[in-house]
Amino acid sequence: MAKPQEKVSFGQRLKQIGMVFSFTAKRDKWFVPLAVAAVVLPLAVTVPVVLAWGWMWLPIGILLALLALLIVLNLRSNTAMMNVAEGQPGAAASLLENMRGDWRVTPAVSSTTQMDMVHLVIGRPGVILLAEGNPQRVRGLLGQEKRRLAKVIGSAPLYDYVIGTDEGELSIRKMRMTLARLPRNLTGRDVNALDKRLSALSARPQLPKGAIPKNMRPPKGAFRQSRGR
Template sequence: MSAGTPAPATGRIAQMRQAYRITKNSDPNIGLLLLLWFLVVGGVFAVAMLLLFDRGVLGIILAVVFGILTGILAALIVFGRRAERAAYAQVEGQPGAAASALQMLRRGWIVKPVVAFTKSQDIVHRVVGKPGVILVGEGNPNRVKSLMASEKRKHARIVGESVPIVEVVVGRDEGQVPLPKLNRHLQKMKKAVKPAEQTAIVNKLKALDAMRPAAPMPRGPVPTSMKSARKMMRG
């Protein structure tokens, strides 16, 4: 066995333990809920297997095995969703939380955290995807809107008027997008540019990024549990 073989399994178990602890803090009944899903879903599929196939010894064994596997799968799906919800609740409102959420977007999205910021920790992140250029702001609504307006003008000069530039403010107030719904909100946006155009847009924006100093991520806990919860949902 190679030296690096056990690492993925250990990391996976550690991620699950961390996600479970965080989820249990906000959802004390998570263990009972998962057991209930395991028993109900596994039992239903086991009975279905017995009704559809031979009820002999082999049929019973297959039904039990299939019931256990489907029960575990159902519990993992529920656990992943609950863990992700708990992780979002843990970091929501903290500086940099939106960047952590955006970096869990799948292929086709190019995320640039902290393209602009203020000393008061108002932050603007950038995402390039099929909808075009999306500026995501978090912080004080008034200050961040002003910061985003400035960034929109800078980006428009680089990418041109033909590329849509969309502004999204993360928060719970009217007209804002809650952190747990941020990625889904972006994914539902209307497609406006093709993949080849996205690459060209990113290359153009590199010139803009090169003209300003690197922006540090704000201080605060890193919500790694969000990433582990999403990995579990993906299986």
């Protein structure tokens, strides 16, 4: 499960912003011109005000320029990130792991060799299953996971989505907004308790179906020997 977000220092935050800036600039040709305009326009408006009313207005102009730059960075970086993530296996889980809030994400709790997968998410709305891959195959995986989870989640709401662009599917571009708008059905204590139950369920060893292979059977007389000890 994904750990709750830890506090980030000011230096680490600046490093993260620099990485996002570089990532967006490489993938969005409009980002740099828009970023320059976001800085220049507020400062251009501030200069006449400073000349007329004094230098006290300069810090305000600088703050407005920084705010405009951060807004442009946020909007364009989200667009660039979605362009890269769309169609990539496991992209939904990766995006959710970096989503603000208490979201416990377990990637690929169920999968196939064709890179179809179902991710498990626990949050204040309840239990959420996100499926990526071939719609026909992942719906089968979703059905299996829903039956498995129904035994332990109790009355907690269960939501399921198939990530894609076809009718009836959830676009990865709208995924975070859709989950953020779900009702808060559980308390923080409920989320912790549910997380523990599902972690215990995942930790249980799964016995292979069918007959036990000969190389896994105990040798003859092993039970009699153990009784005689």
